[in-house]
Amino acid sequence: MNYLAHLKRNPDLYVFLPLLYVAWSDTLLTPSELARLKAFIETQVWLKNEDKEALSNQLNPAAPPSPNEFKAWLAEIRTVLDAGTPERKASLIDIGLKLALQHAGGQQLKSGLQEARKSLYSMEDSLGFINSESVFHFYPESRQTITQQRGTTITFDIDKLAGILDGPNGAIYQKIKKLLSEPEFRYLYTDDLSVYREKVLEWCKLLADQGFGAMGYPKKYGGGGDMATYFAIMEVLSYHDLSLVIKFGVQFGLFGMSIYFLGTEKHHHVYLRDIGTLKLPGCFAMTETGHGSNVREIETTATYDHPTGTFRVHTPHPEAQKEYIGNAACHGQMATVFAKLIVEGKDYGVSAFLVPLRDKSGNILPGVTIRDCGRKMGLNGVDNGVIRFDDVAIPRANMLDRFASVTDEGKFDSPISSDNRRFFTMLGTLVGGRIGIPRSGLSAAKSGLTIAIRYGDRRRQFGPEGGKEVPILNYRQHQRRLMPLLANAYAHHFALQYLTDRFLQRTDEDIQEIEALAAGLKAVATWNTTETLQECRECCGGKGYLSENRIDALKNDTEVYTTFEGDNTVLMQLVAKSRLTEFKQEFSNMDLFAIFNFVAEQAKTTLTERNPLIIRTTDEQHLLDAGFHLSAFRYRERNILTSAARRLKRHIDDGMDSFDAFNVCQNHLILVGFAYIERIILEQFVAQVERTEDARCQAILKKLCQLYALNQMDIHKGWYLENGYMEGVKTKALRKALDQLCWEIRQDAVPLVEAFKIPDSCLAAPISSPVTHSV
Ligand SMILES: Cc1cc2nc3c(=O)[nH]c(=O)nc-3n(C[C@H](O)[C@H](O)[C@H](O)COP(=O)(O)OP(=O)(O)OC[C@H]3O[C@@H](n4cnc5c(N)ncnc54)[C@H](O)[C@@H]3O)c2cc1C
Numbered sequence: 001m002n003y004l005a006h007l008k009r010n011p012d013l014y015v016f017l018p019l020l021y022v023a024w025s026d027t028l029l030t031p032s033e034l035a036r037l038k039a040f041i042e043t044q045v046w047l048k049n050e051d052k053e054a055l056s057n058q059l060n061p062a063a064p065p066s067p068n069e070f071k072a073w074l075a076e077i078r079t080v081l082d083a084g085t086p087e088r089k090a091s092l093i094d095i096g097l098k099l100a101l102q103h104a105g106g107q108q109l110k111s112g113l114q115e116a117r118k119s120l121y122s123m124e125d126s127l128g129f130i131n132s133e134s135v136f137h138f139y140p141e142s143r144q145t146i147t148q149q150r151g152t153t154i155t156f157d158i159d160k161l162a163g164i165l166d167g168p169n170g171a172i173y174q175k176i177k178k179l180l181s182e183p184e185f186r187y188l189y190t191d192d193l194s195v196y197r198e199k200v201l202e203w204c205k206l207l208a209d210q211g212f213g214a215m216g217y218p219k220k221y222g223g224g225g226d227m228a229t230y231f232a233i234m235e236v237l238s239y240h241d242l243s244l245v246i247k248f249g250v251q252f253g254l255f256g257m258s259i260y261f262l263g264t265e266k267h268h269h270v271y272l273r274d275i276g277t278l279k280l281p282g283c284f285a286m287t288e289t290g291h292g293s294n295v296r297e298i299e300t301t302a303t304y305d306h307p308t309g310t311f312r313v314h315t316p317h318p319e320a321q322k323e324y325i326g327n328a329a330c331h332g333q334m335a336t337v338f339a340k341l342i343v344e345g346k347d348y349g350v351s352a353f354l355v356p357l358r359d360k361s362g363n364i365l366p367g368v369t370i371r372d373c374g375r376k377m378g379l380n381g382v383d384n385g386v387i388r389f390d391d392v393a394i395p396r397a398n399m400l401d402r403f404a405s406v407t408d409e410g411k412f413d414s415p416i417s418s419d420n421r422r423f424f425t426m427l428g429t430l431v432g433g434r435i436g437i438p439r440s441g442l443s444a445a446k447s448g449l450t451i452a453i454r455y456g457d458r459r460r461q462f463g464p465e466g467g468k469e470v471p472i473l474n475y476r477q478h479q480r481r482l483m484p485l486l487a488n489a490y491a492h493h494f495a496l497q498y499l500t501d502r503f504l505q506r507t508d509e510d511i512q513e514i515e516a517l518a519a520g521l522k523a524v525a526t527w528n529t530t531e532t533l534q535e536c537r538e539c540c541g542g543k544g545y546l547s548e549n550r551i552d553a554l555k556n557d558t559e560v561y562t563t564f565e566g567d568n569t570v571l572m573q574l575v576a577k578s579r580l581t582e583f584k585q586e587f588s589n590m591d592l593f594a595i596f597n598f599v600a601e602q603a604k605t606t607l608t609e610r611n612p613l614i615i616r617t618t619d620e621q622h623l624l625d626a627g628f629h630l631s632a633f634r635y636r637e638r639n640i641l642t643s644a645a646r647r648l649k650r651h652i653d654d655g656m657d658s659f660d661a662f663n664v665c666q667n668h669l670i671l672v673g674f675a676y677i678e679r680i681i682l683e684q685f686v687a688q689v690e691r692t693e694d695a696r697c698q699a700i701l702k703k704l705c706q707l708y709a710l711n712q713m714d715i716h717k718g719w720y721l722e723n724g725y726m727e728g729v730k731t732k733a734l735r736k737a738l739d740q741l742c743w744e745i746r747q748d749a750v751p752l753v754e755a756f757k758i759p760d761s762c763l764a765a766p767i768s769s770p771v772t773h774s775v
Pocket residue numbers: 250284285286287289290291292293294323324325326376379384560563564565566567568569570
């Protein structure tokens with residue numbers, strides 16, 4: 001007999017029906033709870049033996065009620081509930097008692113059941129699975145949770161925010177975005193390397209035809225005379241296929257700019273126009289198989305032969321061949337080749353030379369051997385190659401002679417006497433590449449974020465029992481994965497704008513600082529791109545893995561950004577060394593009185609910032625205050641720098657070789673680089689918030705800036721705790737504030753990625769079709 005039929009015989013048993021329904025609906029009863037319930041039933045004197053047996057049968061895990069029977073239970077229970085306003089707090093026993101009363105004809109409950117009420121309630125309490133929300137099992141559709149209700153709201157003018165991001169480059173961004181949306185730029189999906197490479201070359205030509213390639217060159221050589229716009233072009237092209245931007249960058253940036261910065265008027269005059277129109281495709285050949293990061297030790301030689309007035313460019317052994325060289329495998333007709341300059345048997349260090357590779361018809365010239373690097377992890381539209389030179393003669397005029405030259409008499413000449421200094425001065429002029437690459441990587445990160453955030457806003461998974469499913473972006477963990485990366489994208493945007501401005505206004509005095517800044521920001525921003533795209537891929541689940549949704553290409557193509565234009569780890573050491581030099585100079589420039597003041601100032605800061613009240617302060621206003629964030633970042637930077645300097649000095653004073661001392665402290669030095677760059681990023685973000693005039697845009701930027709700061713402090717909380725700058729109560733409160741900010745910014749997340757204004761033709765991912773929101 002089914003349970004409902006048995007209930008007709010003894011309506012008192014209705015009291016158990018809601019409880020049984022909830023138990024079976026989730027199969028939530030553990031074996032011990034089942035045993036407890038069975039024992040309880042046995043002790044109920046008001047139940048007859050056949051009732052006890054009927055109840056026990058309902059608790060047999062091997063014999064659940066049939067689906068139809070289960071539905072009939074629910075229908076029965078709903079007869080005593082009000083669908084519109086189910087009482088959240090109602091106890092299951094109360095509902096059961098109502099049912100029992102209803103089936104007793106609305107008369108009084110039997111005395112046995114009346115007397116058992118108290119024990120029934122305590123039995124309900126003792127079962128862990130029963131809670132005040134169990135009632136939603138009966139009216140799941142009426143459930144309205146805060147998590148379900150979160151959604152996108154528009155609190156600021158998206159176009160205004162986009163205008164702030166674009167800065168003065170708005171017009172050129174528009175122009176390029178329009179061009180990229182033309183049918184000629186439609187993506188090509190092919191596995192055929194040569195077809196892909198030809199398409200990328202064709203795209204580059206289309207851009208060159210519009211004057212975009214030559215934008216950074218002086219007007220007198222057919223250029224636009226506008227480096228700022230050149231960087232903006234690189235950035236916006238990076239919303240499209242990244243092979244395009246890298247091929248574009250190799251041709252007009254690396255190759256063209258090496259001639260512009262390392263050559264002199266005669267080179268500019270002969271080459272820049274043809275490079276800008278892509279009539280002369282070329283390469284930048286610095287790296288060798290044996291030497292990548294340590295370029296000073298490259299082994300290709302350029303030996304001057306005075307009688308013929310030529311340099312003989314030669315690869316002495318396979319390790320000295322040029323490797324990974326962009327544009328070399330198929331299209332390059334000339335290369336800027338970095339080689340050791342040998343004059344009169346003496347080695348004068350690395351210089352740059354223009355070496356023809358192919359004739360106009362694309363035939364490789366005598367003495368040059370080129371091998372295709374083949375398929376790569378990404379950027380397969382770029383033809384990278386390995387080049388070997390076998391005693392190739394080039395005229396003396398092909399030496400890029402801004403920093404060193406060979407005179408008519410066949411003598412070496414340079415305004416910079418030290419080979420080492422000349423080398424670093426030469427490399428310093430090429431810092432532009434370290435601005436273009438992180439800006440390109442940031443665009444790729446923005447594309448990934450746009451795809452993942454639009455998707456997260458719409459994709460629904462899980463929800464309260466029986467209730468509507470929830471957009472995945474409403475889940476706290478999903479927010480915690482994406483919102484800090486969204487804040488990073490904004491933070492890095494303003495920092496890279498600052499770097500670009502500093503570079504464009506550089507003077508001899510600040511060039512070293514700018515080089516360190518570029519090295520550090522390149523590293524931090526491209527690592528962030530890699531992290532962002534990985535997270536975006538995972539945040540889109542299986543869809544993120546499908547090539548049609550674009551994260552595949554974005555991830556693979558930007559992977560190498562952390563390696564080329566300087567390996568990130570190596571770059572961070574350059575940053576640290578530059579900071580140490582600056583620190584040393586700061587001290588050596590101070591007289592005794594100034595040093596005394598500096599030390600007193602440090603002590604004062606330490607005292608105020610590490611005062612017991614502050615290290616424990618958890619009030620929200622303080623935790624979100626930009627002043628607090630800046631102090632914390634600056635304190636960390638200063639502390640890591642001074643302690644690294646002290647450690648190095650101690651080792652060297654103890655007689656350790658400085659090379660070993662640097663290696664012993666290497667991990668510490670990398671932190672010096674990070675702490676410096678993170679402080680710069682925060683300062684620039686805070687400054688941007690302050691100068692934003694539109695109040696609504698300012699409000700959202702302020703929140704993003706707070707999120708950037710809190711997230712970094714959360715990442716470094718171990719350090720802050722170790723150094724007594726914060727106590728556990730404060731780092732916990734920070735984490736809470738961080739979660740809350742993620743929760744709040746979630747509502748703005750879609751408009752925030754819309755403000756990137758990435759053309760739909762570039763995103764081209766089915767899962768990221770645009771979202772329409774009304775203001
Ligand atoms: C797709 C692609 C395109 C490229 N295009 C060009 C191009 O057009 N022209 C060109 O000249 N070059 C090009 N390169 C070369 C690129 O610039 C180099 O790969 C890069 O500089 C790193 O050199 P490497 O590969 O020899 O690595 P290595 O220098 O051997 O580094 C290997 C690892 O060792 C670590 N390491 C090295 N030194 C230290 C140290 N002192 N302390 C701690 N760790 C260290 C690095 O962090 C890295 O993880 C390209 C490379 C690739 C992959």
